[in-house]
Amino acid sequence: MIEDVLPDIAESDLEAFFQITHTIYGYDFRDYARASVLRRLGTILKKYGLPDVKALNQRLLKQKEFFETFLSEFTIGTTELFRDPSAWVALRKQALPLFLSTSQIRIWHAGTSTGEEVLSLAILLTEMGLYPRAQIFATDIDQKALQTAPKARYPLRYKRTYQENFQQVLPDVPFSRYAYEEGNELVFDPQLLRNVRFLRHNLVSDEPFSRFEMILCRNVLIYFTPELQDRVIRKFIQALVPGGILMIGTKESLFWCKEAEKKLASVNNLERIYRRQG
């Protein structure tokens, strides 16, 4: 049970926090949506028994190795296999068929977290016979998540949700084709990751590292201000080949990105799947 917290955070401490994380560690959180930043900080203070953000700042200054732990707590890694099944159905039926005759399908999954969505994607590509031509780049800023994802092993208690989602997306495919139980874990077929590379990448500060036929970035933009959303979506547009697909979270929008109006056409507006024009 998580009890909630309402920390009293001084603006000056917050400013110092932004400076330390940016100038020492290279992570600029200034354009993260403020309400969530305050919540994460409150949770971290409580978890590590720190009285205030000033104390957190001291720890970040003195204990460099603490930063990775901090970053892992600060970023929100919630994900699941085929989260929002209807969105994946739309991807399968309306977007992926566009690549049936494409020789090379380069895919960027930004904000991959513990990897369940990469597996979701790999499963769909496999079922459609597209996997051999796909090259998936799965990125995250959280190093700990990037160590977890390649294992493709999850606590067995997730099985029920994952299997239910799976059956909604692929009703005719047995879940056991891709996943099995081993001890207390749900293990996915390692073959699903043979064309996947996990890389560390910071959407805020790093440029795209290639051009892509498809970009998936779901429930990452929600933690950004409208200004940062605009910047990141423009990066995505630039990184997409003409005709390339962008999929964002079902409650995220392109509302704050003017360029998206010109450059992206809707494939399925409800499920937030778009296609780069021209």
Next chain:
Amino acid sequence: MSARPYLWVIGGSAGSFTPLRQALLQVPYDPELTLVLCLHRLRQARFQITDAFLRLRRWHLSEPDDKTPIQGGAIYIAPADYHLLIEKEGYFSLSVEEPVHFSRPSIDVTMFSLIQAGWPRAGGILLSGANKDGAHGLFMMYQAGYFTAVQDPADAEVPHMPNAAIALFTPHQVFPISTLPHLLAQKPIPS
């Protein structure tokens, strides 16, 4: 962004949905008023609640997307499986961080964000419900000087949530559900 609308945050879970819907049908449209509904419901219940409320004319009714500007004359329903946060810039943020009191959306989370955003004119209401989510949030709103009201537990189908709030503090108003339309039609003013 223009002046912030008056804003009610209304929390509830089991036993709140039907009476709240009945009450909303009676609340006269007010372009300066915003209602934010944070109700516990099933994870994948996308659209169903908005459909049920469709009979409400004039009021702009939606499950807001992330970064939707908060407007007057609108009723917003926290989307299933997301926390709904209020930002001081005048828009919503969504979050998929861990559930609070097993709940996402969590009423506490929305209420805390309103306090931290320093929303100028707002009030909090807690209805029938089966856990204590919202009690702490409403108490914090009370302490921050916002108007607070709780459904009379004797009147609530599931009194746990109102009782949890009343155990923490004495809200400004404890009301029978029949007076909810009247309460909502008032603009919340600082206590």
